[in-house]
Amino acid sequence: MRKTSTTIVLAGLAVLVAAVPLLAHHAFGAEFDRDAPIRLQGPVVRLEWVNPHAWIHIEITKEDGTTEVWMVEGGTPNTLLRRGLRRDCLAVGTEIIVDGYQTKDHSLTRANGRDVTFTDGTKIFLGSSGTGAPYEEELLRERAAQGRC
Amino acid sequence: MRSSASILTLALMAVAAGPLATQALGQATGWVMPRTADGRPDLQGNWTNATMTPIQRPEGVGLALPVDEVERREQGRWDRIQRGAEASDPDREAPPVGGDGSTGAAGGVGGYNNFWIDAGNQVAMYNGEYRSSLIVDPPDGRYPPRTEAARARIAERRAVRRQHGQYDNPENRPLAERCILSFGSNGGPPMLPNYFYNNNYTIVQTPDHIMIMTEMVHDVRIIRIGTPNPLPGEIEPYFGDSWGHWEGDTLVVETMNYHPTQIAQVGVFAGTSKDLKVTERFTRADENTINYEFTMEDPSTWTETWSGEVPFKRLPGQVYEYACHEGNYALFNVLSGARAQERRDNGR
Amino acid sequence: MSSHRTPLLTASGASLVALLVSALVPSAAEAQIPRGADGRPDLNGLWQALGNAHWDIEPHQARAALQLQEGPLTPVPAKAVLSFGAVGSVPAGLGVVVGGEIPYLPEARARRIENQALWSERDPEIKCYLPGVPRATYMPYPFQIFQSAQAFFIAYEYASAVRNVYMEDPGPPQVDSWMGQSVGHWEGDTFVVVANGFNDQTWFDRAGNHHSYQMVVTERYTMTSPYHIMYEATIEDELTFTRPWTIRMPLYKHVAENARLGQFKCVEFVEELMYGELRKRPIGSGDGR
Numbered sequence: 081m082r083k084t085s086t087t088i089v090l091a092g093l094a095v096l097v098a099a100v101p102l103l104a105h106h107a108f109g110a111e112f113d114r115d116a117p118i119r120l121q122g123p124v125v126r127l128e129w130v131n132p133h134a135w136i137h138i139e140i141t142k143e144d145g146t147t148e149v150w151m152v153e154g155g156t157p158n159t160l161l162r163r164g165l166r167r168d169c170l171a172v173g174t175e176i177i178v179d180g181y182q183t184k185d186h187s188l189t190r191a192n193g194r195d196v197t198f199t200d201g202t203k204i205f206l207g208s209s210g211t212g213a214p215y216e217e218e219l220l221r222e223r224a225a226q227g228r229c
Numbered sequence: 230m231r232s233s234a235s236i237l238t239l240a241l242m243a244v245a246a247g248p249l250a251t252q253a254l255g256q257a258t259g260w261v262m263p264r265t266a267d268g269r270p271d272l273q274g275n276w277t278n279a280t281m282t283p284i285q286r287p288e289g290v291g292l293a294l295p296v297d298e299v300e301r302r303e304q305g306r307w308d309r310i311q312r313g314a315e316a317s318d319p320d321r322e323a324p325p326v327g328g329d330g331s332t333g334a335a336g337g338v339g340g341y342n343n344f345w346i347d348a349g350n351q352v353a354m355y356n357g358e359y360r361s362s363l364i365v366d367p368p369d370g371r372y373p374p375r376t377e378a379a380r381a382r383i384a385e386r387r388a389v390r391r392q393h394g395q396y397d398n399p400e401n402r403p404l405a406e407r408c409i410l411s412f413g414s415n416g417g418p419p420m421l422p423n424y425f426y427n428n429n430y431t432i433v434q435t436p437d438h439i440m441i442m443t444e445m446v447h448d449v450r451i452i453r454i455g456t457p458n459p460l461p462g463e464i465e466p467y468f469g470d471s472w473g474h475w476e477g478d479t480l481v482v483e484t485m486n487y488h489p490t491q492i493a494q495v496g497v498f499a500g501t502s503k504d505l506k507v508t509e510r511f512t513r514a515d516e517n518t519i520n521y522e523f524t525m526e527d528p529s530t531w532t533e534t535w536s537g538e539v540p541f542k543r544l545p546g547q548v549y550e551y552a553c554h555e556g557n558y559a560l561f562n563v564l565s566g567a568r569a570q571e572r573r574d575n576g577r
Numbered sequence: 578m579s580s581h582r583t584p585l586l587t588a589s590g591a592s593l594v595a596l597l598v599s600a601l602v603p604s605a606a607e608a609q610i611p612r613g614a615d616g617r618p619d620l621n622g623l624w625q626a627l628g629n630a631h632w633d634i635e636p637h638q639a640r641a642a643l644q645l646q647e648g649p650l651t652p653v654p655a656k657a658v659l660s661f662g663a664v665g666s667v668p669a670g671l672g673v674v675v676g677g678e679i680p681y682l683p684e685a686r687a688r689r690i691e692n693q694a695l696w697s698e699r700d701p702e703i704k705c706y707l708p709g710v711p712r713a714t715y716m717p718y719p720f721q722i723f724q725s726a727q728a729f730f731i732a733y734e735y736a737s738a739v740r741n742v743y744m745e746d747p748g749p750p751q752v753d754s755w756m757g758q759s760v761g762h763w764e765g766d767t768f769v770v771v772a773n774g775f776n777d778q779t780w781f782d783r784a785g786n787h788h789s790y791q792m793v794v795t796e797r798y799t800m801t802s803p804y805h806i807m808y809e810a811t812i813e814d815e816l817t818f819t820r821p822w823t824i825r826m827p828l829y830k831h832v833a834e835n836a837r838l839g840q841f842k843c844v845e846f847v848e849e850l851m852y853g854e855l856r857k858r859p860i861g862s863g864d865g866r
Binding site: 108110111112113114115116117128131132133135153154155156157158159161179180183184185186187195196199202 | 566
């Protein structure tokens with residue numbers, strides 16, 4: 081059964097959580113074109129662990145056999161660093177799958193990392209509650225055994 | 230399933246916490262207020278104000294939340310994190326043309342994976358009480374009404390903004406998108422959570438200064454301890470001009486001279502004037518908590534002062550560099566995207 | 578065997594006594610160095626470098642501009658900087674590099690020359706990018722040191738740059754940063770900071786002097802009076818230089834009664850430069866706005 085990957089759906093949270101202020105974070109809808117969906121699969125060729133957004137560069141091979149590098153937008157590396165991100169967590173050459181939408185400026189090969197996974201579908205990183213719950217510990221151990229973060 | 234024992238333990242430990250009860254708690258648990266060499270409570274370290282509790286209270290809810298309600302909400306957040314960790318279909322196709330239906334900041338394009346977010350996974354507990362809002366006064370936990378003068382200022386600022394499309398110029402974009410300030414009011418004052426991530430602060434304390442650095446955007450507030458020697462009116466820095474003094478074991482900080490752009494754009498300051506004054510009170514409540522109170526005062530904006538209480542918890546980790554402007558592809562993408570969209574719309 | 582009477586103190590004996598005496602009786606300036614409760618020199622305060630290191634850390638002649646083009650007889654300011662006139666001219670400097678010259682590898686020296694030729698496109702200071710280390714120290718803006726028993730934090734006025742100097746090493750940084758990761762310790766009365774984890778994006782000055790991501794900077798802050806810190810920074814970077822090299826300069830304390838760190842959040846000042854072409858109606862495009 082196909083699973084919908086979980087993405088941020090802020091309006092769907094419990095009532096207690098504050099609604100997103102309009103002038104708060106930049107709106108993804110301003111940057112990316114909802115009429116230009118993409119699915120990319122290929123090796124990571126460069127990682128930019130920068131703020132305000134990390135960018136994962138991925139090389140895809142087009143139908144005509146030529147290659148093209150796309151930049152995929154992620155979030156702030158700082159949250160991952162606090163969860164133990166290391167330089168070797170996502171090695172150059174690792175194949176990933178990205179689905180998302182291209183920037184409104186179609187002259188740029190850039191897209192949002194709506195869902196970024198390994199080729200087996202597992203997420204490239206894990207979120208965490210920061211509370212050290214048993215479920216989490218086990219999952220992190222499993223992933224560490226696979227050489228993942 | 231999260232253990233309810235951990236929540237109960239928290240509740241029991243925190244029952245006696247509070248400024249007046251600090252000493253009693255210390256005697257009960259053996260905690261002694263750490264002090265700097267000059268005898269003041271030590272506020273130093275890395276702290277976070279991340280929380281699920283919103284600034285403003287939903288209507289019809291009291292300040293204190295019962296434990297079972299807290300459990301339900303925290304479990305909901307936990308469930309969402311777990312769902313976010315589940316594997317996706319490796320054979321999935323591109324998302325649909327026309328958007329994926331996501332709302333809010335995800336903007337119809339699905340934003341990015343949940344693992345980038347660190348919005349706070351716990352309801353705020355303050356002096357042993359689970360809180361439904363950060364605002365405690367007015368008693369309904371909601372922003373007080375604004376004066377006519379304030380409403381006029383808001384309308385005027387809106388009119389100025391609307392002279393341009395929201396993507397016409399970089400100055401039309403939110404301060405956070407321009408990497409000038411964090412989103413929400415992280416730097417403040419008042420220093421409030423942004424409900425996304427990196428709600429972290431570093432405090433360094435000397436006898437005559439308190440330095441508070443906000444992770445986003447590596448902004449520094451320098452609070453001078455002593456008799457105020459305020460800035461001339463022409464100088465209005467972001468985060469204002471802050472002067473502090475100790476009242477017993479509480480650090481009291483008063484801030485004025487806010488930057489007009491900060492006032493015009495940051496939600497909690499909507500409608501305020503040059504006379505805005507914010508008072509903060511920092512009290513070390515226990516090993517891992519600073520009780521942070523703030524009071525907003527501007528007679529030309531609100532007919533009464535209003536206040537909030539925010540627990541600052543010790544951050545188990547480092548505060549990292551958030552060099553925002555240096556890596557700001559997003560602003561470029563937004564502006565170039567708007568221009569590209571216009572060209573498409575004009576048939577070019 | 579000499580029959581001379583032995584002097585009470587030989588020459589070397591005299592200097593030994595002088596040494597012991599000076600160790601016991603501090604000089605007038607040293608006696609006034611403020612110290613914290615832990616006995617360490619107290620570096621708290623507002624500091625700034627004087628001189629011209631921010632223009633060019635090597636010894637240099639005054640020149641017309643940071644970016645030059647060929648003129649009919651001598652080089653003249655490039656078009657990008659012409660309108661600044663003498664405000665944009667570079668004053669002479671004796672240099673702060675110990676030994677005078679930066680020991681570049683040949684390709685790195687060529688890159689420095691290229692950086693100067695393309696200064697207006699390449700200097701990160703122009704875009705209000707974080708200045709890196711050690712450039713942050715001698716930018717023409719003050720910085721404030723916050724020193725307590727457990728922390729050492731530097732807030733720079735320029736671009737609100739910050740450095741939290743860790744007193745315990747948290748381990749190697751896992752991402753590169755503009756201001757690096759700094760770890761400090763005391764060696765007697767000198768505060769020693771080792772900084773690494775830099776990206777390769779920052780310069781040492783406005784003269785195109787640069788480094789790689791492998792750079793490690795070791796700084797030494799030594800108070801020589803209540804109002805002076807002698808500052809040294811040693812640069813190690815095998816990808817760029819043939820050997821380690823050091824800069825040295827005094828830092829001066831601000832003493833005006835109302836002296837305080839200003840706020841120079843220059844990001845918004847460079848928006849026209851960086852995004853002006855992306856406005857809906859670029860200024861001067863003849864669209865009436």
